Amino acid sequence: MKKNSANSETPTAEPRLYRVVAERVQQMIQDDKIGPGERLPAERELAARLSVSRASLREALIALELGGVVEVRGGSGVYVCEQPLPADVPETGPGPFEVLAARRMIESEIAAIAAKAATGAAVDAILRAVEQMERHHEDRASNEQADRNFHLAIARATGNTALVGVVEYLWNNRGSLWHKLKEHYQTEELRLQTLPDHRKILEAIAAHDPAGARHAMRSHLERVTRTFSRG
Secondary structure (H helix, E strand, O other): OOOOOOHHHHOOOOOOOOHHHHHHHHHHHHHOOOOOOOOOOOHHHHHHHHHHOOOHHHHHHHHHHHOOEEEEOOOOOEEEEEOOOOOOOOOOOOOOOHHHHHHHHHHHHHHHHHHOOOOOOHHHHHHHHHHHHHHHOOOHHHHHHHHHHHHHHHHHOOHHHHHHHHHHHHHOOOHHHHHHHHHHHHHHHHHHHHHHHHHHHHHHOOOOOHHHHHHHHHHHHHHHHHHHHHO
């Protein structure tokens, strides 16, 4: 019997949204004849013109910056590079807001499960990560490692190694787009608020309060999302 050729074809992956938006921004630059060193319209205007969210636009602009097409200048705007590279938006994995959306859904439930299952030793491990974050608040690299340890310690507290693997996957997808976004848009207010946020999550888990742990984790990740996406 002859195989159906349509069914045997390998499905084509959908392009990531930030790449689609980035291509539209590049087309706009060409259509509007915005030259090297010139400023793009303000984010709010661009988002309205392209009918996309500010979050999607920011991901696209960061991708274009990584591709050498534009330069994002904090407090000033976005400019076409003086010597723009050939338009090629790098594929860097899931966008930061995709990862944050997944984390809000998954890690909130992981925190609730941890609140039910955590042993004294598991709570101690989460506490050590929180104290490490507080000690190394001014050391960005050590603070980020402690942040990772915190979220993994919560996953381990569930007793489910598959959930630990999921959190590791999500953390490992904080790639170049994420770090550029954080560099441009993370505020000191967010860095300071992360410490009490983590304490609230810890306290709810230690109190074996699943609803409280779920709410505290979701609130924390919503705060991160708002900071990175707001104007």
